[in-house]
Amino acid sequence: MRAAGIPLSMEYHWGVVASDGVRAMMESALTARDRVGVQDFVLLENYTSEAAFIENLRKRFKENLIYTYIGSVLVSVNPYKDLEIYTKNHMERYRGVNFYEVSPHIYAVSDNAYRSMRTERKDQCILISGESGAGKTEASKKILQYYAVTCPASEHVQTIKDRLLQSNPVLEAFGNAKTLRNDNSSRFGKYMDIQFDFKGAPIGGHIINYLLEKSRVVHQNHGERNFHIFYQMIEGGEEDLLRRLGLERNTQQYQYLVKGNCPKVSSINDRSDWKVVRKALTVIGFNDDDVEELLNIIASVLHLGNVQYGEEEGHSHIASDTQIKYLSRLLGVNGTVLTEALTHKKIIAKGEELVSPLNLEQASSARDALSKAVYGRTFTWLVNKINASLEYKDEAHSNFSVIGLLDIYGFEVFQHNSFEQFCINYCNEKLQQLFIELTLKSEQDEYEAEGITWEPVQYFNNKIICDLVEEKFKGIISILDEECLRPGDASDFTFLEKLENTMGGHPHFVTHKLGDGKTRKVMGREEFRLLHYAGEVNYDVNGFLDKNNDLLFRNLKEAMCMSENKILTQCFDRDELSDRKRPDTAATQFKASLAKLMEILMSKEPSYVRCIKPNDSKQAGRFDEVLVRHQVKYLGLMENLRVRRAGFAYRRRYETFLQRYKSLCPETWPNWNGKLSDGVSTLVKHLGYKPEEYKLGRSKIFIRFPKTLFATEEALESRKHGLATKLQAGWKGYRQRTKYQKLRSSAIVIQAWWRGILARRKADRRRQAAYTIRRFIKGFIYRHKERCPENEYFLDYVRYALLMKLHRNLPKNVLDKSWPAPPAALAEASELLRKMCMQNMVWSYCKKMNPEWKHQMEQKMVASEIFKDKKDNYPQSVPKLFVGTRLNGEDINPKAIQALGSEKMKYAVPVTKYDRKGYKPRSRQLLLTADSAVIVEEGKLKQRIDYGSLKGISVSSLSDGLFVLHVPSEDNNQKGDVVLQSEHVIETLTKIAICADKINSININQGSIKFTAGHGKEGIIDFTPGSELLVTKAKNGHLSVTAPRLNSR
Ligand SMILES: Nc1ncnc2c1ncn2[C@@H]1O[C@H](COP(=O)(O)OP(=O)(O)O)[C@@H](O)[C@H]1O
């Protein structure tokens, strides 16, 4: 046997070898916790043991794993706390996934039904059963939410989805109440069709309601409440509303709300629920008037409850007319008519109307009957109104598929059980019957379809109980109806007697009278006991006849037919008054509606949700084994399991089986290409299955014992690690390869584009270049022609090139004579430009010149005119600036200055004077005035030469500083020509030339200079080039001057 706790992962690790490996691995990690116990009871080795069954439930329940399968049946244990398993993520996880791939969930059942509907186009129904408080209503809401979230939607569908969802709070407010079993117990049965179009979108809905527990309106057992809506309206209604309805905000004021002595429930917030209901009414399509009229009715029920009677001589009367005033206003009926109807009864006998007064007891029950009728009919109206809003109106697309949801009151046992419990439990018997038939039938069908021999299983068939209740003429309902209809003194007790007479000896029926001593101790004399499939229940016959008759006196009906309340006029039809036929009794109506329900359900493919209640105290985490065992028993879960296991514990379609286990056999791994059945056959032979362990059907393999499968599963488990690594490696390699290839091909694409761009650019450039060259050559050929298209480019270019060349090589200054050589065609322009350039430079040079510099330049110009290219040391003088004077006032003897008198000195320079005879050198100063040049020795003016008498000036062409001032020899005042030497000969001579205006009188001589030495004598100076400057008297009596060559010419 398999040790407890070893994870059974066969269904849930499925995807590891499936194609969608990644998701499956995630899934298996997520569900690791889920593998507590077994997730499908079918795989429970000790499947006949109830203890093992319950232990498995308990183990999972402790881990908050409330769902477990028996094959395709979902068992759900009420957690009594919010679990984080209903999020959108969870819904997504179950969407479109195989039933067995993920852990058990209500969503898996929902999704499975939805997909069957879509793929097989067959209507589905989901049957939710379990006792009161086991979680049926919650389950149905979860299913509805699942469809609302996961199904495709359009705008229209969204409204339908909203209305489907919002119908719940409304119906719960009017049809649910707090009972001892459940704080939100459904007091009516509900079957809801959700209609889907061919795209799988919900497009409409329809609700059928079953037998509302109307008695609750007027009476509640201790610890229970009336329907939620009363409390919600009083707690949550606005002041204004309550005032209009004549209500006080205190539930204790109303007789119909105090019977159970339970105004508040900790798990219920009436005030906020009121808001939810108000909003839901709007979503469903109630306008303000509808709501107002609806609430008028609800309020008038409360007022009715407070109507007080008095009695005089057996005739009742109404004690105070306060309530009547409210009632007449709220219901829109005449107060007097109502008062009369509440105190008298009217019957028609032999065509005549008989009115008789009611005593106090009769009057109160007439009042209660009215309350129940008003509330009950209003509830039905409400369901119809919701149906109208859910109705799919598009006739053109009336072809839809349906998923039905059945959430009906569960099996119920109280201390005191009445007609309502009888009906409820009868209903559960019928559903159990359906369950047995369908599950057995489907199991049988499957074996048949697969061609496998089927061995019947023993199970308790509750048909016998169903018959006991509903059989024609002999059943309890028939007898009850008979008692209700027969004339004479029929009462609840004559009914009991009749039952005893008819049913006596039936194995499932006992009364106090029929029972043994032990039974008598626990049974009242007014009770009968039914041994339901789910347990024994004692029913108190008190009230059975009344409730079955469900009568309302004619005058009350008439009063209601006259109502101005629009809802009531729909509820109380005038035709009813003229209809002489007695309406069917409540039990018969109920029986008929159940028969219809069975028909509806049989026509659909069922899924089951079996709800279990873990404890009676609505507590989270408490698992009451006794209570659970009881439910497991009566829900027939063990039988269900046995039937499922009778033949084969496990079955799977060939492809599924092969896909999962193919890795365990070399022939089937990695792919089997032959027939699926052959593949499976090969695989199981390789695994060593013995012939009795399995059977091969037409499309499925059936495995008899779980241990066979466990062995296979364990083999897979160990193989899986190796396989997973291999798959991973393969996968990673594949991923990397594809990634690399993608990168590579991207790179190539980019490269190709870039290369293309580069090549295009290059080609463009070449084309451009070729064109330019061609144009150039053509232009060159045509260059001498007139300007024409062929040569204009070339000509322009030549001009442009010259201008650019000039631009780069312009002369830097006025002395720079360089000028780029122009092409022949542009010689003239070039010359013009050169001149302009030069002018421009000169002009800007002149602009920058100051007066002193101008003066300097003028002198330099004179010097240039005289000496340029004529005297050897001229070039050296050019860069040296001429000064104003070489001697200042303090350098000259004041006597000499005095002797000059008023004559202003313009220039003075130290000179060497050579004697005319012996050529002795003597140091003298030469002063220039406006009129004359004066030679000065100390304070004496030695010689004055007026410029007027200066005949000329001679100077050599060499680099020496000698010069001769020629004066007229006949002038006696003069001692003859003067031979002088100046360090600054160029400057000195220029000054003299300017002062004396003798620019043209300077002779530059080669070789020698003759001069007069006074008294008719003549002297000669010879100049020769030499290595250094030497002035001597030569042997021939001449003055000999040698001067170095400074500039080679
Ligand atoms: N799946 C669930 N998760 C949490 N609480 C639940 C769940 N099912 C039921 N319950 C609790 O149990 C209470 C009774 O459930 P409900 O569906 O009304 O029972 P039923 O319809 O079978 O009588 C709910 O009000 C809720 O508090």
Ligand SMILES: [Mg+2]
């Ligand atoms: Mg319910």
